[in-house]
Every structure is written in C-alpha cells, then in structure tokens.
Amino acid sequence: MNTSKAMNKLKAILIDLGIPRESLHDDTLLHRDLQLDSTEIVEIVLGLKQNLGIKVKLGGRKDLTLAQVCDRIEAEMLTQSQSSHVS
Amino acid sequence: MVALGRTRIGSRSGYINRFIKHVSRKIMMGHISEQLPKTFNVAAYLLNGNLERGNSQKVAFFSRQDNYTYEQLSQRVQQAARLLTSLGLERENRLAILLPDSPESVFAFWGAIWLGALPVPINTASSIEQAQHILRDSRAKILLSERSWQTKLAPIESPFLQQVLLTDGDDSFLSLLSQQPEEPFPCAETARDEPAFWLYTSGSTGMPKGVIHLHQSMVICAENYAKATLGLKPDDITYSVAKIPFAYGLGNTLFMPLAVGASTVLSDASNVFDIIADIHHYQPTVLFGIPSLYANLLAVSDIESLDVDSLRLCISAAEQLPESIWHQWRETYNREIYEGIGTTEFLHIFLANRLGECKPGTSGRPVIGYDVQVVDQNGQPCPPGEIGDLVVSGESLMLGYWNRLTETREVLWGNTMHTGDKYVQDGSGYFKFVGRKDDLFKVNGQWISPLEIEDILHQHPQILEVAVVPESDEGEKLTQVVAYVSLKSGKEPTSELGTEIYQFAKQRLTHFKAPKTLRFVEQLPRTATGKIHRKSVADSQKMALNN
Known part of the structure; x- marks a missing residue:
C-alpha cells in the first residue's frame, strides 16, 4: 500500500468529502468506485493546492485510481521542486 | 456516399420541402404552431431544411469519434429509421436511448422521430433503479445503450422490451447502420401536434415522470429562444454542459x-x-x-x-x-x-x-x-x-x-x-x-426531493428526526443540501457521529444528493398537524443562534 505524503494527503481530502477510510485503496477508482462528481474533483484539486501548494489537473476521460492520482501529484511536486531549484 | 439532394428525398416527404421556405417565411411572433402544416415531421423539417439551404457539406456536429456533415447526418438518420423499422419499431412505439451524447444517440433520436416513433433519452447519471423504472414506465420496445449498462441492468425488468442494441462490441449500432441501403427512407407523415419524444423529469417522490412533447414543440422553442432571443446564427458552434436527456441540453x-x-x-x-x-x-x-x-x-x-x-x-x-x-x-x-x-x-x-x-x-x-x-x-x-x-x-x-x-x-x-x-x-x-411552493430544490441543475434523502437518513439507527433543506446564503452561493438531525434519546451529537451519518448518506444516495452539511438540533419545528415544517427549519435555527 502506498503510504507516501501524497497518498496520505489525498486520502485526508477524500475523507473530508465524506468517503469512508475503508473505501480508499490504491486501486480505488474516482468515478466508478467513489462516484465523485465534477465539483468534488475540483474540491480535491483545490485541497491539493492548499495543502501541498501544487497545481494538479485531474482531467482525462479515463477513470483514475488513487495510485494514478498520486503519480500525478508526485510528478507535479517534482516539477515544482526542480523549477524552484532552477530559479 | 450518395448525395441527398432535393430531388432524391422521396416523394412521400416531398411535402416537407415545399413547406420549408413557406414556413420559414411565415414564422413570426405569436402562434407558430398554426403556421406549420398540419402534416408535419420535425425530423424531416429540420434535416431537409438544412439540405435545402445548401448546408449539405457543412459540419452538423463535431465529436471525438468523428465529425458529421448535414448530408451525412441526414443519411444516418434515415438509415437509423430504416434499421429500427426492420427491427419492429413502429409509429408511436418508444425507443429508449441510454447513452452519453454521441453520434449514435443523435442518429437514433432523429431516426425514431423520422419513422413516427418516440425517442426517450435516459440520463446516464441515472441510478439503476431509475433506469429500470423508465424502461418499464415508457414501455420502450427497443433500448439503445452500451454493454456496461446492459450488464448493470441485467436482468431488465420490463415485459415490453423486445431488443437491446449496443454501440460497442460485435454488431454495433454504427455497423448495423452502415449495412443499411443509402437510398432515402420516407418519413412518417405525422401531425404537428402529435407526440414526437418524451423526456423524463424527477417527481416529488423521486421517481421520474415522462413528459410528452409534440413535433411542433422544438420549432417553437427554436424560433422563440434560439433565433429571437439569442440570435443564434449559422456560423455559431454550440457547446452544452447539460446533456441531451435534459430539456436544456436537448435544445x-x-x-x-x-x-x-x-x-x-x-x-x-x-x-x-x-x-x-x-x-x-x-x-x-x-x-x-x-x-x-x-x-x-x-x-x-x-x-x-x-x-x-x-x-x-x-x-x-x-x-x-x-x-x-x-x-x-x-x-x-x-x-x-x-x-x-x-x-x-x-x-x-x-x-x-x-x-x-x-x-x-x-x-x-x-x-x-x-x-x-x-x-x-x-x-x-x-x-x-x-x-x-x-x-x-x-x-x-x-x-x-x-x-x-x-x-x-x-x-x-x-x-x-x-x-x-x-x-x-x-x-x-x-x-x-x-x-x-413545494419542498423540491435544485443542485447541479437537477431536482432534489428532500423526502428521498430523509428516508435514507431515517434508516440510520441513531437518528430520530430529520429535515433536509436547501441553503444558499440567500442566493449568494450555490445551493447546498443541508440536513437538520435530532438524535434518539441518550445519543450525543459528536463530530464522529456526524462523520458516520455523512458517510452513511454518501454510500446510499446519488452523489449530488448526499447532504454537504449536517446540523444537530434538539428538536425540529412542526406544523399544526404535527408534520415537520421544513420551510421554518433554517429560520428557527437562525433565531436560536441569534438569541
């Protein structure tokens, strides 16, 4: 199980949205399993920006697992960290 | 591909073409319906009208799969009418369309109207129970959908349904259409005030009801709103967030x-x-x-x-x-x-x-x-x-x-x-x-009945009474679902219990219906007859806070 900072933060945001902790696994899908609507996706994105300072775009027609969302979060964190080092 | 020019549209639908210019000239303010011919098929009127106006090669719609010109759209619609007829769909029969907005849903919708049958679009965000209800209630003879929905609905509990067509897999709807002859298929000579399609809308009990619309209805809305109010014009490209099964999206x-x-x-x-x-x-x-x-x-x-x-x-x-x-x-x-x-x-x-x-x-x-x-x-x-x-x-x-x-x-x-x-x-x-006037309200543009949410929350073992109301800070914010809850004797309102109730609702209701906010109260205000008075719930809580 992914216990990274990104996954923990993502789970905390989803629990705040009213989703039971026991429903959240690496392979849980945002739409099929959690039935998140467009406004809840926006709330996740805003929560990540507020908590981790990153701008993640959760677009794409393909349903995403929590692990795949984490990959996007971590990639964005890496990009941001590299750009801050460059500047 | 065979061009569908004016002379190739079939003699039975020729009357439509004669009326198109006549109607377009005559439609002004007032009684639009009376200016339409009594024999009137809206699918033929709109599609042939575009071919008449020289729009054959113009894109009618863009989609991720493909773009279709007006000529291609007209041909696919007639192929759909021919296919559905060959499968036993007759005038006045219902065709249920449970699909996202897609070329197939458009071909099937207009194809059904072309042959005088009634398309019934179903929202893909419907629950399985709602979709089953619509299939039974509409007595649809044919359902057009996707394999994933077919699996979810199995077994379909409608004695009227005779066939399910799918847009994916072997014998997809598009492949069946392409096997149909390209020759024009005559449209049904329907009446302007004859039912043309149904749309389902939520009722106060939560189960959707079928709204019957006529062939003339779409022309009236197009004249009054699209043309006279918005000034919609040929070089416009529209993009709608509301989908076709909603009246707003359909238009x-x-x-x-x-x-x-x-x-x-x-x-x-x-x-x-x-x-x-x-x-x-x-x-x-x-x-x-x-x-x-x-x-x-x-x-x-x-x-x-x-x-x-x-x-x-x-x-x-x-x-x-x-x-x-x-x-x-x-x-x-x-x-x-x-x-x-x-x-x-x-x-x-x-x-x-x-x-x-x-x-x-x-x-x-x-x-x-x-x-x-x-x-x-x-x-x-x-x-x-x-x-x-x-x-x-x-x-x-x-x-x-x-x-x-x-x-x-x-x-x-x-x-x-x-x-x-x-x-x-x-x-x-x-x-x-x-x-x-009643207790209904809208969230995400969709009707919500407080009764449905209250029924679910009442199933929670610690809840005594519940009243669900909309709150929007007097219209300053988007409407949210708020539940006021009183607990059974001896139960304490804690944040853990609040989270538990929140999750209880979330797991049992369509996503947008689950309350966003939960407020514990000692008791709820009642009417003279003892019913919970929803409209005064929020007011009484505000008064309690101010005092």
Missing part, C-alpha cells in the same frame, strides 16, 4: 443548432478540465452552462485558465446563478452570463436575460411567445415587488405527463402551467426566483 445540442444551420459539439465531458480542453479544441461560440460549471471554472482559473476568445455568448440555466458568480465571471473573463430559466414541461427557456440587457441575480424577462406572470393565491397578478406563484403560458407546453393524470391536471390549466416556483417581478419587468 442546446440537438434542435436549436439544426434550426439555424449551426454546428454543435457532442461531448461526454463532465470534468471541468475536460470541458476546458473541449472549449480550447472546438472553439465554440456559444457556451450553454449551469451555475456549478461557472463556479468550477472560476475555482480552477489559476490552475487551468479558460481561453474565452471564441465565446460570444455564455448562457446559464437549470438553477439560479448566484450574483457573486456573475460578477466574478465578468471580472475574470470579461464576459456576461445570460441567465434564463425554463422547465422540462415547456421544453426550453421562457425567461431570459437578453444581450445588452443583463440584470444579474434575475432570470430575466419573458422570452417572446411566452406569457409569464406572478400571481397571488386567487390567480390575480401581483404588483411589482410582491412575491407570488409563477405561471407561464406558451405553445411549447407539454401534452402532459405519461400515465400521470392527477399530476398533469394539477399543473396544467389550458395553455398555462403552474410551475410551483415562487417569483417576484421588479419595476423593470425582471423576474427574480425566491423559492419553491
């Missing part, structure tokens, strides 16, 4: 662009980032949104900014647009949002803010062709500033609800509908929504 995507020879985008996007990508890709000129779309686009504007250069019109309907969002949108994107309101029963918008005359926070003024009034309990017009019931008259009014005589008679008075909305009109003639 935005299916018949209004067709009525003026414009183009539209068929998209299954619901995620705000996908909608932004669609707008950047297709460059629509008219955005038909709902309040939550504008709120979400603003919320992510510093993460993914929308390029609005292509948009000449931003429209909002389906529920009240908070004034704060209107102002934020204009400050951020330098565009006004033209808010309007309509009902499924009238098929589209009857109150609208017009270009250059926008009054944020209001639903605007009556669309041409509609008589809209705020009346008191005796049916007399209210003076400006006084709250009353909104009653609307217009030619696009439904025939009635299918198999719901009592509900039909409750809302229809001749050509007039009692909408159940409470409105106030200002001195300039603008109408402002102030609430509902």
Whole structure:
C-alpha cells in the first residue's frame, strides 16, 4: 500500500468529502468506485493546492485510481521542486 | 456516399420541402404552431431544411469519434429509421436511448422521430433503479445503450422490451447502420401536434415522470429562444454542459443548432478540465452552462485558465446563478452570463436575460411567445415587488405527463402551467426566483426531493428526526443540501457521529444528493398537524443562534 505524503494527503481530502477510510485503496477508482462528481474533483484539486501548494489537473476521460492520482501529484511536486531549484 | 439532394428525398416527404421556405417565411411572433402544416415531421423539417439551404457539406456536429456533415447526418438518420423499422419499431412505439451524447444517440433520436416513433433519452447519471423504472414506465420496445449498462441492468425488468442494441462490441449500432441501403427512407407523415419524444423529469417522490412533447414543440422553442432571443446564427458552434436527456441540453445540442444551420459539439465531458480542453479544441461560440460549471471554472482559473476568445455568448440555466458568480465571471473573463430559466414541461427557456440587457441575480424577462406572470393565491397578478406563484403560458407546453393524470391536471390549466416556483417581478419587468411552493430544490441543475434523502437518513439507527433543506446564503452561493438531525434519546451529537451519518448518506444516495452539511438540533419545528415544517427549519435555527 502506498503510504507516501501524497497518498496520505489525498486520502485526508477524500475523507473530508465524506468517503469512508475503508473505501480508499490504491486501486480505488474516482468515478466508478467513489462516484465523485465534477465539483468534488475540483474540491480535491483545490485541497491539493492548499495543502501541498501544487497545481494538479485531474482531467482525462479515463477513470483514475488513487495510485494514478498520486503519480500525478508526485510528478507535479517534482516539477515544482526542480523549477524552484532552477530559479 | 450518395448525395441527398432535393430531388432524391422521396416523394412521400416531398411535402416537407415545399413547406420549408413557406414556413420559414411565415414564422413570426405569436402562434407558430398554426403556421406549420398540419402534416408535419420535425425530423424531416429540420434535416431537409438544412439540405435545402445548401448546408449539405457543412459540419452538423463535431465529436471525438468523428465529425458529421448535414448530408451525412441526414443519411444516418434515415438509415437509423430504416434499421429500427426492420427491427419492429413502429409509429408511436418508444425507443429508449441510454447513452452519453454521441453520434449514435443523435442518429437514433432523429431516426425514431423520422419513422413516427418516440425517442426517450435516459440520463446516464441515472441510478439503476431509475433506469429500470423508465424502461418499464415508457414501455420502450427497443433500448439503445452500451454493454456496461446492459450488464448493470441485467436482468431488465420490463415485459415490453423486445431488443437491446449496443454501440460497442460485435454488431454495433454504427455497423448495423452502415449495412443499411443509402437510398432515402420516407418519413412518417405525422401531425404537428402529435407526440414526437418524451423526456423524463424527477417527481416529488423521486421517481421520474415522462413528459410528452409534440413535433411542433422544438420549432417553437427554436424560433422563440434560439433565433429571437439569442440570435443564434449559422456560423455559431454550440457547446452544452447539460446533456441531451435534459430539456436544456436537448435544445442546446440537438434542435436549436439544426434550426439555424449551426454546428454543435457532442461531448461526454463532465470534468471541468475536460470541458476546458473541449472549449480550447472546438472553439465554440456559444457556451450553454449551469451555475456549478461557472463556479468550477472560476475555482480552477489559476490552475487551468479558460481561453474565452471564441465565446460570444455564455448562457446559464437549470438553477439560479448566484450574483457573486456573475460578477466574478465578468471580472475574470470579461464576459456576461445570460441567465434564463425554463422547465422540462415547456421544453426550453421562457425567461431570459437578453444581450445588452443583463440584470444579474434575475432570470430575466419573458422570452417572446411566452406569457409569464406572478400571481397571488386567487390567480390575480401581483404588483411589482410582491412575491407570488409563477405561471407561464406558451405553445411549447407539454401534452402532459405519461400515465400521470392527477399530476398533469394539477399543473396544467389550458395553455398555462403552474410551475410551483415562487417569483417576484421588479419595476423593470425582471423576474427574480425566491423559492419553491413545494419542498423540491435544485443542485447541479437537477431536482432534489428532500423526502428521498430523509428516508435514507431515517434508516440510520441513531437518528430520530430529520429535515433536509436547501441553503444558499440567500442566493449568494450555490445551493447546498443541508440536513437538520435530532438524535434518539441518550445519543450525543459528536463530530464522529456526524462523520458516520455523512458517510452513511454518501454510500446510499446519488452523489449530488448526499447532504454537504449536517446540523444537530434538539428538536425540529412542526406544523399544526404535527408534520415537520421544513420551510421554518433554517429560520428557527437562525433565531436560536441569534438569541
């Protein structure tokens, strides 16, 4: 199980949205399993920006697992960290 | 591909062509329906009309799968009519279409009307129970859907359903269409005031009811709203967030662009980032949104900014647009949002803010062709500033609800509908929504019945009483579902219990119906007859806080 900072933060945001902790696994899908609507996706994105300072775009027609969302979060964190080092 | 010119459209539908120019010239204000020929098939009228106007090679719609010209659309529609006929679909039979907005859903919708049958679009966000109900209630003979839905619905509990067609897998709907001859298929000689299609809308019990619309209805809405109010024109490209099974989406995507020879985008996007990508890709000129779309686009504007250069019109309907969002949108994107309101029963918008005359926070003024009034309990017009019931008259009014005589008679008075909305009109003639006569309200542009949510919450073992109400900070914010809950004797209101109840609701209700906020109260206010008085719940809590 992914216990990274990104996954923990993502789970905390989803629990705040009213989703039971026991429903959240690496392979849980945002739409099929959690039935998140467009406004809840926006709330996740805003929560990540507020908590981790990153701008993640959760677009794409393909349903995403929590692990795949984490990959996007971590990639964005890496990009941001590299750009801050460059500047 | 065979060109479908004027001379090749078949003699039985030739009468349509003769009337197209005649009707187009004659349709003015007032009684549009009387200016249509008595024998009138709206699919043939709109499709042949575009071929007549020289739009054969113009794109009718863009989609991720393919783009289709008006000529290709016309041919596919006739192939769909031929295929459905060969499968036993006859005039007045129902065809259920449970699909996202897609080329297949468009071909099937118009194909059914072409042959005189009745398409019944079903929202893909419906629950399985709702979809089963619609299939049974409509007595659909054929269902067009996807394999994933077929699996979810199995076994389909309708004795009337004879066949399921799928858009994926072997023998897909498109492959079956392409096997049909390309020769013109004669349209059914339907009447202008004959049922053409049904739309399902939520009822107060939560189970959707079928709204029956006529062949003439779409022409009336296109003339009154698309042409006379919006000035929709042939070089427009429309993009609608509301999907085809909703009356608002049906007009935005299916018949209004067709009525003026414009183009539209068929998209299954619901995620705000996908909608932004669609707008950047297709460059629509008219955005038909709902309040939550504008709120979400603003919320992510510093993460993914929308390029609005292509948009000449931003429209909002389906529920009240908070004034704060209107102002934020204009400050951020330098565009006004033209808010309007309509009902499924009238098929589209009857109150609208017009270009250059926008009054944020209001639903605007009556669309041409509609008589809209705020009346008191005796049916007399209210003076400006006084709250009353909104009653609307217009030619696009439904025939009635299918198999719901009592509900039909409750809302229809001749050509007039009692909408159940409470409105106030200002001195300039603008109408402002102030609430509902019943307990229904809208979230994400969709009706919510408090009863359905309360029934679920009552199943929680620690809840004694519950009242579900909408809250929007007096229209300043988007409407949210709030549950006021009292607990059984000896149970303490804790944050852990609040979370547990929240999750309990979330797991049992369609996502947008789950309460966003839960408030524990000692007891709930009751009416003289002992019923919980929902309308005074929020007020009594505010008073308690102030004291």
